Amino acid sequence: MSIGIIGAGALGSNVALLLAKNGISATIANSRGPESLAGLVEELGPSIKAGTVEAAASADIVVVALRWTDLEKALAGLPTWNGRIVIDGTNAVEFLDPDSPDAKDPNNPLAAYGIKAIDLGGKHSSEVFRKFVPGAHIVKAFNHLDVNVLGDPAASGAQRVLFYSGDDAGAKAEVRKLLEQTGYFPVDLGVLDVGGPLASLPFGALAAINFVRI
Numbered sequence: 001m002s003i004g005i006i007g008a009g010a011l012g013s014n015v016a017l018l019l020a021k022n023g024i025s026a027t028i029a030n031s032r033g034p035e036s037l038a039g040l041v042e043e044l045g046p047s048i049k050a051g052t053v054e055a056a057a058s059a060d061i062v063v064v065a066l067r068w069t070d071l072e073k074a075l076a077g078l079p080t081w082n083g084r085i086v087i088d089g090t091n092a093v094e095f096l097d098p099d100s101p102d103a104k105d106p107n108n109p110l111a112a113y114g115i116k117a118i119d120l121g122g123k124h125s126s127e128v129f130r131k132f133v134p135g136a137h138i139v140k141a142f143n144h145l146d147v148n149v150l151g152d153p154a155a156s157g158a159q160r161v162l163f164y165s166g167d168d169a170g171a172k173a174e175v176r177k178l179l180e181q182t183g184y185f186p187v188d189l190g191v192l193d194v195g196g197p198l199a200s201l202p203f204g205a206l207a208a209i210n211f212v213r214i
């Protein structure tokens with residue numbers, strides 16, 4: 001299965017690092033074009049190629065590693081998803097400019113982390129994310145760990161747990177296989193309506209906690 005990564009920042013580059021460490025091929029894209037990723041792909045080695053967003057989006061498995069506020073623009077106008085697998089690595093948070101009033105808002109419990117929860121009108125993020133990738137089989141994964149540990153599935157002499165959820169059994173089986181290849185211990189949290197909110201930042205009960213399989 002071919003793999004594309006849309007977004008090459010903190011999350012996208014660390015997903016690429018994880019794949020590269022395991023010799024798994026992928027095409028990674030950002031907003032500024034493949035040339036701007038020359039340094040990153042050189043560092044990661046030959047399994048990771050830089051490409052356009054369209055190239056990354058045409059893979060069998062596409063990891064979306066974009067900020068929530070960029071989703072609509074970045075994913076508009078791409079070829080139809082047609083049952084392909086999209087791994088949703090996003091969280092519905094806004095990254096705050098440290099000088100903005102929001103960053104100092106005493107009513108924002110996340111201000112100290114430089115983020116703010118985005119109001120989705122009572123929906124959970126996977127419910128809203130669906131509209132950005134119509135026809136795709138969505139699997140939520142890679143969104144709940146600190147990116148600084150993402151490239152390192154071995155922890156404390158054990159295997160780090162990576163949660164995933166989704167509505168399509170076939171898509172989940174493929175993602176599970178991929179996660180196993182990278183050294184993670186994948187744990188299926190069920191359908192998106194259940195697993196999505198459980199493992200999503202900022203308020204999911206299983207988010208940002210490191211579980212290991214001993």
Ligand SMILES: NC(=O)c1ccc[n+]([C@@H]2O[C@H](COP(=O)([O-])OP(=O)(O)OC[C@H]3O[C@@H](n4cnc5c(N)ncnc54)[C@H](OP(=O)(O)O)[C@@H]3O)[C@@H](O)[C@H]2O)c1
Nearest residue numbers: 007008009010011030031032065066067074090091143147
């Ligand atoms: N940071 C974490 O610890 C962490 C952990 C888990 C999940 N997440 C989630 O992962 C997502 C990404 O966060 P991040 O921290 O990786 O953000 P980031 O470092 O700002 O990276 C965002 C990436 O998206 C690209 N991008 C923006 N607009 C685009 C467009 N129109 N077309 C193509 N690419 C575009 C940017 O490309 P350019 O640089 O060229 O603009 C950049 O490579 C968020 O939803 C976040 O909540 C983050």
